[in-house]
Amino acid sequence: MKPTAFITGATSGIGKATAKFFAKNNIRLILCGRRAERLQELQHKLSKLTDVTTLQFDVSKRNEVESAIKSLPKDFLHIDILINNAGNAHGLSTIQDGNIDDWDAMINSNVKGLLYVSKAIIPQMVERNNGFIVNIGSIAGKEVYPNGNVYCASKHAVNALNKGMRIDLNKHNIRVSAIHPGAVETEFSEVRFKGDTEKAKSVYTGYKALQAKDIAEIIYFVVTRPYHVNIEDLVVYPTAQASATITNRNS
Numbered sequence: 001m002k003p004t005a006f007i008t009g010a011t012s013g014i015g016k017a018t019a020k021f022f023a024k025n026n027i028r029l030i031l032c033g034r035r036a037e038r039l040q041e042l043q044h045k046l047s048k049l050t051d052v053t054t055l056q057f058d059v060s061k062r063n064e065v066e067s068a069i070k071s072l073p074k075d076f077l078h079i080d081i082l083i084n085n086a087g088n089a090h091g092l093s094t095i096q097d098g099n100i101d102d103w104d105a106m107i108n109s110n111v112k113g114l115l116y117v118s119k120a121i122i123p124q125m126v127e128r129n130n131g132f133i134v135n136i137g138s139i140a141g142k143e144v145y146p147n148g149n150v151y152c153a154s155k156h157a158v159n160a161l162n163k164g165m166r167i168d169l170n171k172h173n174i175r176v177s178a179i180h181p182g183a184v185e186t187e188f189s190e191v192r193f194k195g196d197t198e199k200a201k202s203v204y205t206g207y208k209a210l211q212a213k214d215i216a217e218i219i220y221f222v223v224t225r226p227y228h229v230n231i232e233d234l235v236v237y238p239t240a241q242a243s244a245t246i247t248n249r250n251s
């Protein structure tokens with residue numbers, strides 16, 4: 001029986017690359033995001049490789065999350081793998097200059113969204129005594145960098161929730177892992193800088209950033225270990241990056 005994975009943030013970047021990699025490796029897919037057109041395109045493409053269904057919802061809207069998951073077709077109700085990936089940074093400002101709407105957006109999607117989705121899916125895993133949750137954190141969940149304040153706080157929360165899930169779900173035989181990437185060249189910086197593509201590009205210039213596929217391959221490796229093996233936590237940097245604030249741009 002092929003496993004089924006529920007991937008949030010599948011319309012772009014890490015989530016999309018993971019969907020493609022999973023599809024090539026016979027994992028059935030529930031692809032989630034807000035952009036319906038992208039979900040349809042992806043479904044059309046990946047359906048040639050595996051069974052795919054899509055759910056359009058905003059992770060930060062509790063009612064949307066609950067009703068979307070309840071609306072899953074019968075043959076997709078059994079979820080083996082949950083990839084909590086949806087999220088973004090909004091803005092990069094000092095705490096005194098920060099925009100409260102940006103703070104709300106980050107906390108609502110990166111923290112509350114992850115919780116809403118997890119809460120809707122964990123019970124079936126508990127009931128079956130089987131399941132896998134992969135939380136996509138960030139190096140921003142391991143250290144705090146200038147102007148990163150609220151985004152870093154949201155990813156520190158993901159790190160704490162990953163540990164909390166591991167403890168609480170331990171007696172239910174559920175595996176829980178976190179992956180904490182450094183700079184990955186996706187739409188992340190375009191979102192952070194609100195569509196300023198030049199500024200976004202500059203984040204990845206002068207060195208080879210991680211690509212979404214690099215993280216997808218790692219997620220696939222993590223979820224395909226034998227059931228008694230649980231990789232708790234992986235921090236993954238581009239070779240040129242030593243920490244959130246130290247990148248060799250002449251490499």
Ligand code: NDP
Pocket residue numbers: 008009010011012013014015032033034035057058059060085086087088089109113136137138139180181182183184185186187188189191212
């Ligand atoms: P992208 O911007 O390329 O992708 C973000 C994805 O999240 C999109 O599919 C988007 O879908 C979805 N998303 C965002 N907000 C919501 C929401 N409120 N409801 C539903 N879906 C949402 O960025 P990445 O692929 O880089 O980011 C994926 C994860 O990786 C994030 O959690 C990010 O914090 C983390 N990360 C990224 C790093 C990087 O350098 N790129 C490094 C470390 C961690 P849609 O807009 O269609 O809803």
Ligand code: 8X3
Pocket residue numbers: 137138139140148181182183184244
């Ligand atoms: C994304 C990477 O360095 O902008 O989480 O926090 S960073």
